[in-house]
Amino acid sequence: MPTPRLVRAVLFSLSLSMPVMAGAETVRLANGEWAPYMSQTLRHAGVMSHIVEEAFARQGIQVEYSFSPWKRAYEDARHGRADGTLIWGRTDEREAEFLLSDPVIELNTVLFYATDQGFDWSDTASLSDKTLGGVIGYSYGVDAEERAGLLKIERIAVPEGNYAKLLQGRIDAVLEDLDVGLDSIAKLGLGDKITYHPKPILERPYFLLMNRINPANPAYLEAFNKGLKALRADGSYRRMLDASRAGEYRQ
Template identity: 25%
Template sequence: MAAFVLSALLLVISATLKAETWKITSLEWPPYSGQDLPGQGTAIAELRGVLAAEGIDLEVRFFPWERAKRAAARPEYVGYFPAWPEEVRAGFIGSRPVQDSIVGVLYRIDQPVRWSSIMELFETHRVGLVQSYVYPDLITRAAQEYPDNVNLAPHEISLMRMLASGRMDVAITDPCVTLYIARRHGITNIQASSRPISIKPLVVAFHARTENLARIEFLNALLEPPFKASIPRCQGVEYEMGPVDRN
């Protein structure tokens, strides 16, 4: 019965949204999103494929991340993507996951790092973060507890360079992103810990204006099982997936 109701709902909403073009803002965050990446990135390609199957086109405009989130409030955009749930701003509504992202630790190959907890990592090491990101709570709390050990980078390229040059001991971000950028810049002295901190869903942050409510409901229905968000395979990243925070 529930499946029948869902199918009927999809048919009704789909009829009103067919042939629409959804415009979103995004950032350069390879391999997930990027103007010149194949399919404009794995996450963008996933979202575009889901929508295209229902006759909806997707247009993406790329900005620096803070600007992308501000621009998404303009009426020509339905929202921004990809975002961790923590990055869904007030006045926006997050969708179901389109793809998954790993939050993990990177360090220099000649100085491997071990830690028993995130709080201990911040207490004993210089930790690099990207200033414009809204990190998971356990990372935010540790950064607030040990602010003198926190190094803020304006973007991923700067974070990668600061880590490679020894200006910080570790960096916390999605290792897929950092290692992708490192390869592109010929940086070979950093690696990802095999121990991830958390798995974060990548969601579409829809502006909560009235005309978007049907779009949110429609996309969420498309992202119900059997659809399953996945973590893209990343060169140079191998994880030991034991118990991991998925919040």
């Protein structure tokens, strides 16, 4: 049987190893509209919101979401008005300004085009004479090419607006995550008018970003990574993704 002195020593050691968790139980995360992954209109605010929430919950931490346009969500997290934001691709700027989690999901960005117009491409150089549609604040993994003027991307605030521009002939193709694009054109009833090129322009992981301002965030991020690993290990992660792709997160 342990002595009282030993019990006190163990408890003291544990208190030193978890200074953050004892003082704060809620993480504030800036979120945005990116159905079917994140949306205020979906159950659990979408599958990615659900996965992030459940990963934290496995470690006894609650999540409080705030929804806003993506640029504002990023700035709210960067300036400490929120503890972090989800989900984002990796860039040099983001790595400098945030702590990145383990990958939450890997996604493919493809080019959607008008079926009656046809579209083909081989590399980014073959897109130099095209006008592509994008969203303000999104990174598509071709930031350097865009900054250098090798790619022309017209950005707007509302993703669905790009499909209207596409059918009006104002842009040649839309940059979008495959699942997001398919979900959008299905909702708009444009499945017979818009399709996508099978070659992905980008395959990359997406992350939870936690700002460098809150001193608690390194510990929160470590907890999140442990919770995410547990979700994958027991099959919950896969079940949630499958449920989303089956439409079960729609209200």
